[in-house]
Amino acid sequence: MQTYGPYDPSVDYVPGPAPRPKYTGRANEAGGAETPSWRPLHMSRRNFLRGVACSGVVIGGSSYLFSGTTPARADTRAVERLVRLTVNGRTHSIEVAPNETLATTLRYRLGLTGTKIGCNQAECGACTVIADGITIYSCSTLTHRVRDSEITTIEGIAGEDGTLHPVQQAFIEELAPQCGFCTPGQVVSAVALLNRNPKPTIEEARLAMSGNLCRCGAYDHYLRGVMKASERV
Amino acid sequence: MTDVMHNFELFQPATLEDARAILGDHQDAWILAGGMDSLDWFKHRVKMPAVVVDIAGIPDLHGIREEDDGGLWIGATTTLTEVNESELVKSRFPALAQAALHVASPQIRNKGTIGGNVSQDTRCPYYRDGFPCYRAGGNTCYANTPTAMNREHALFGVSRCVAVTPSDTAIALTALEAVFTVERAGSRQDILASDFFIGPAIDITRMTALEPGDILVGIRIPGKWAGSRQYFEKVADRQTWDFALVNIAMAAKMENGAISDISMVCGAVECTPRRLTDVESLVRGEKPGQELETLVKRVASRGAEPLNFNHFKIPLMENLAVRAIRSLA
Numbered sequence: 215m216q217t218y219g220p221y222d223p224s225v226d227y228v229p230g231p232a233p234r235p236k237y238t239g240r241a242n243e244a245g246g247a248e249t250p251s252w253r254p255l256h257m258s259r260r261n262f263l264r265g266v267a268c269s270g271v272v273i274g275g276s277s278y279l280f281s282g283t284t285p286a287r288a289d290t291r292a293v294e295r296l297v298r299l300t301v302n303g304r305t306h307s308i309e310v311a312p313n314e315t316l317a318t319t320l321r322y323r324l325g326l327t328g329t330k331i332g333c334n335q336a337e338c339g340a341c342t343v344i345a346d347g348i349t350i351y352s353c354s355t356l357t358h359r360v361r362d363s364e365i366t367t368i369e370g371i372a373g374e375d376g377t378l379h380p381v382q383q384a385f386i387e388e389l390a391p392q393c394g395f396c397t398p399g400q401v402v403s404a405v406a407l408l409n410r411n412p413k414p415t416i417e418e419a420r421l422a423m424s425g426n427l428c429r430c431g432a433y434d435h436y437l438r439g440v441m442k443a444s445e446r447v
Numbered sequence: 448m449t450d451v452m453h454n455f456e457l458f459q460p461a462t463l464e465d466a467r468a469i470l471g472d473h474q475d476a477w478i479l480a481g482g483m484d485s486l487d488w489f490k491h492r493v494k495m496p497a498v499v500v501d502i503a504g505i506p507d508l509h510g511i512r513e514e515d516d517g518g519l520w521i522g523a524t525t526t527l528t529e530v531n532e533s534e535l536v537k538s539r540f541p542a543l544a545q546a547a548l549h550v551a552s553p554q555i556r557n558k559g560t561i562g563g564n565v566s567q568d569t570r571c572p573y574y575r576d577g578f579p580c581y582r583a584g585g586n587t588c589y590a591n592t593p594t595a596m597n598r599e600h601a602l603f604g605v606s607r608c609v610a611v612t613p614s615d616t617a618i619a620l621t622a623l624e625a626v627f628t629v630e631r632a633g634s635r636q637d638i639l640a641s642d643f644f645i646g647p648a649i650d651i652t653r654m655t656a657l658e659p660g661d662i663l664v665g666i667r668i669p670g671k672w673a674g675s676r677q678y679f680e681k682v683a684d685r686q687t688w689d690f691a692l693v694n695i696a697m698a699a700k701m702e703n704g705a706i707s708d709i710s711m712v713c714g715a716v717e718c719t720p721r722r723l724t725d726v727e728s729l730v731r732g733e734k735p736g737q738e739l740e741t742l743v744k745r746v747a748s749r750g751a752e753p754l755n756f757n758h759f760k761i762p763l764m765e766n767l768a769v770r771a772i773r774s775l776a
Binding site: 291294311312313315333334335336337339340348349350351354355356358359403421422425426 | 449451453455456457459479482483484486487489490499501503508528551552554555557558686687688703705
């Protein structure tokens with residue numbers, strides 16, 4: 215019998231550190247499963263944080279985020295308008311405030327948190343997305359500006375079945391991401407370059423990637439990744 | 448540090464007439480084109496206009512056209528990437544293409560417009576951080592004190608304010624003697640580059656002749672310098688994102704190995720693009736060579752009055768002028 219949960223009859227519960235599963239040779243001989251391990255279902259750091267936010271503990275933080283975009287009752291300027299935004303091939307109808315940036319919309323209205331907000335002032339490139347084939351900083355673009363554009367974020371780079379884009383695969387092989395925070399932007403910039411110019415010279419690649427900062431300093435790894443990916447697209 | 452932007456009313460007119468009507472109704476409206484500078488002002492909460500007019504959707508303000516005299520017309524909301532990738536610009540005015548290529552980073556060039564680049568406000572950190580300086584309507588310059596950090600500030604033309612022009616394309620356009628078409632109160636005015644950029648002695652709160660409510664429609668580059676020998680170089684602390692410490696743009700015509708006509712402009716040394724008239728009159732009719740370079744070096748920075756930390760700009764400026772002349776040899 216497969217058992218999930220905190221209580222497992224095949225485990226000896228004794229006071230002390232880390233409970234260890236008791237070895238029984240018979241279970242395997244009988245064709246049973248390996249010692250079942252306790253594994254929370256669909257648990258990730260972000261889901262956990264979301265759960266906490268919904269329970270109201272950090273709701274103050276999210277109200278801060280939208281403090282500029284949620285209009286005060288008397289303020290008639292910040293009226294949210296319904297726009298249709300095409301992101302990764304899907305059209306979303308969402309209400310957007312006039313002063314809302316694309317990065318905010320993607321992350322907090324559409325839940326596309328792959329796009330990172332680093333500096334929030336067009337100086338780092340972590341928020342890079344593709345709009346109509348060209349890369350832009352989504353932190354410094356009003357969402358209303360791009361409502362007629364086709365937007366591609368990092369979530370739309372890999373295939374539907376999870377197959378990695380050659381750029382992503384090459385970045386893994388070249389050990390490009392270290393802390394990983396700039397990686398979504400780097401991937402998007404590299405993909406936009408290869409869509410436009412599948413066989414760039416290293417100087418062209420360097421120029422195209424020059425709008426993305428990497429605080430770990432892995433620029434050469436990213437550059438090697440771009441050149442490796444260009445051989446495969 | 449950035450903050451959430453303040454609440455504002457956003458208009459996105461589709462025609463120039465609509466934009467004019469909106470600007471007529473709202474005296475304090477802020478014109479947004481690429482937004483690469485505007486949104487930073489809003490996020491830093493230094494400027495908080497109640498009304499923002501996004502002019503990027505107006506087709507009349509966009510594009511690159513050939514002119515009858517061999518020059519070009521460039522719409523104000525043409526992006527810098529479009530300018531530096533345009534074959535027309537590259538073949539006729541390579542200095543402008545180079546200048547557009549050296550602005551900020553690829554993503555900024557993809558969205559930032561040439562009109563915004565030439566009319567952006569100065570990058571003096573004291574002014575940008577919201578200090579109540581002369582330019583912000585106060586009565587002190589925080590960049591010109593014994594302890595101020597002013598290595599990026601002006602060498603020439605100081606009148607209370609020591610800020611410099613931040614734009615790269617403005618330098619190239621001034622060297623190419625461009626004309627700026629401005630829509631003001633229903634009529635169009637053509638303003639020469641030499642009059643478009645204004646120093647603190649004329650108006651300390653503005654960098655250009657644009658007044659509130661004015662729309663920069665486009666920039667016309669006359670055919671005078673089309674296809675001439677051109678040069679652009681920018682020196683900055685970083686290769687991307689950064690503003691120039693000194694930049695130089697030059698257009699020159701050669702006849703029998705001698706310089707027959709020349710226009711040379713230096714940026715980031717004065718509040719406006721600085722035309723090096725001393726160098727121009729010195730080299731006209733001369734053949735480029737070591738002798739001429741020595742003389743150019745002597746006169747290029749004549750009259751400079753450095754502040755505490757920007758003495759390095761003097762040799763930098765002289766060397767850039769020499770390198771521009773050397774490119775003609």
